[in-house]
Amino acid sequence: MAARQIYFDNNATTPLHPEVRKEMVAAMDMYGNPSSMHAYGREARANVEDARKRVARFMGADESEIVFTGSGSEANNTVLSLFVCHTTQCIPGMRQTIVTSKIEHPCVLETSDCLKHRGVDVKYLEVDGYGKVDLGQLEETLKSTSVGLVSVMMANNEIGTLQDIPVISRLAHKYGALMHTDAVQAFGKVPVNVDDLGVDFLTVSGHKIYGPKGIGALYVRKGIPYCPFIRGGHQERGRRAGTENTLGIMGLGMAVDMRAAEMAAEEVRLQGLRDILKKGIGERIDEALFNGHPTDSLANTLNVSFPGAEGEAILLYLDLAGIAVSTGSACASGSLDPSHVLLATGVDAERAHGSIRISLGRENTLDDVEYMLEVLPGVINRIRNMSTAYIKGGVHASAR
Ligand SMILES: *Cc1c(COP(=O)(O)O)cnc(C)c1O
Numbered sequence: 001m002a003a004r005q006i007y008f009d010n011n012a013t014t015p016l017h018p019e020v021r022k023e024m025v026a027a028m029d030m031y032g033n034p035s036s037m038h039a040y041g042r043e044a045r046a047n048v049e050d051a052r053k054r055v056a057r058f059m060g061a062d063e064s065e066i067v068f069t070g071s072g073s074e075a076n077n078t079v080l081s082l083f084v085c086h087t088t089q090c091i092p093g094m095r096q097t098i099v100t101s102k103i104e105h106p107c108v109l110e111t112s113d114c115l116k117h118r119g120v121d122v123k124y125l126e127v128d129g130y131g132k133v134d135l136g137q138l139e140e141t142l143k144s145t146s147v148g149l150v151s152v153m154m155a156n157n158e159i160g161t162l163q164d165i166p167v168i169s170r171l172a173h174k175y176g177a178l179m180h181t182d183a184v185q186a187f188g189k190v191p192v193n194v195d196d197l198g199v200d201f202l203t204v205s206g207h208k209i210y211g212p213k214g215i216g217a218l219y220v221r222k223g224i225p226y227c228p229f230i231r232g233g234h235q236e237r238g239r240r241a242g243t244e245n246t247l248g249i250m251g252l253g254m255a256v257d258m259r260a261a262e263m264a265a266e267e268v269r270l271q272g273l274r275d276i277l278k279k280g281i282g283e284r285i286d287e288a289l290f291n292g293h294p295t296d297s298l299a300n301t302l303n304v305s306f307p308g309a310e311g312e313a314i315l316l317y318l319d320l321a322g323i324a325v326s327t328g329s330a331c332a333s334g335s336l337d338p339s340h341v342l343l344a345t346g347v348d349a350e351r352a353h354g355s356i357r358i359s360l361g362r363e364n365t366l367d368d369v370e371y372m373l374e375v376l377p378g379v380i381n382r383i384r385n386m387s388t389a390y391i392k393g394g395v396h397a398s399a400r
Helices: 018-027 039-058 072-084 106-117 135-144 165-174 246-284 311-320 340-344 349-353 366-386
Strands: 066-069 097-101 121-125 149-151 178-182 201-205 216-220 289-291 301-305 355-359
Touching: 018 246, 039 066, 039 246, 066 072, 066 246, 072 106, 072 149, 072 178, 072 201, 072 216, 097 106, 097 135, 106 121, 121 135, 135 165, 149 165, 165 178, 246 301, 246 366, 311 355, 311 366, 340 349, 349 355
Parallel strands: 097 121, 097 149, 149 178, 178 201
Antiparallel strands: 066 216, 201 216, 289 301, 301 355
């Protein structure tokens, strides 16, 4: 390992908050089943319900509206799968069209695609150059088609762009559709209040907010049609079978409390660091092209393209220097397909290939940012010099 280790990949996952870790270590041996009526069970149940209250309170929901899930992905799958619920709990007359966007997380896009093959009609909204969904196209679609659900993410994981969820919710409801938002990246970074947003469903995940992996929560508005994705138990009021992940739930509860305490100041600090990074990169590196929205964006996220330098090569050279970033999304790495998000914003394939995502978190300092600004220009130069395809400011003969 390099002498210095800097983690700039907080949109992929975050380290545990020390208080979360403490809470989980202390609870490690609390093995009672929350469904058991004896003292062991009651202790676990009390802790699960306490965490539920904390999660609910932080998003302005009632505790009865929170369903704990095994991940953010599972929560998103649960909502979309309402369309193919054919049991006795089936939703009668559920309109068979989903409207989502082209820049959703793969767990929404791939589930939608799968539903398409099962007869559900899916429409994908275009986004503009900043990653904002096309509201005109949304209203046209709602007007002309009988839409059952609109699912648009609150903040994009790759470029950080925030959507105008209250506006989208109002449009969805105006035409009788339900509204879901994947708030995994937004929750804990910007204020999330289910009533202000006007959503019927909202997804969050533990490990993006310094909580544990393998725990998520789905907000389901009271009285809204629902169908369990995982069946076979009475847990979560019959909405998600399986013995509760007590430890994960408690970790999520504590992570939420810590966000409630730290979020406001932390986001101002991270935005300061992000802006120093952005300015420094712009000054020190030729042709640094920033992706996403300049202002309506997560404070911690910086996505930048360096034409003539492959994102994977940048990632590996930075890794040698002890700096962890990502190319596009973590889920897309390993494949050489350019980011679907960047392509949807109109970025060409070469620029998309030359992009990295730097996502800051609570452990990052000004020192980290300065070190990055020392290392990155050399890395980009080195890669560009090796690449015969790169001509500064000019046409890039395609190497692929
Ligand atoms: C990470 C992420 C998810 C998936 O959450 P998991 O808990 O890892 O399954 C979903 N949506 C977005 C926007 C994410 O960033």
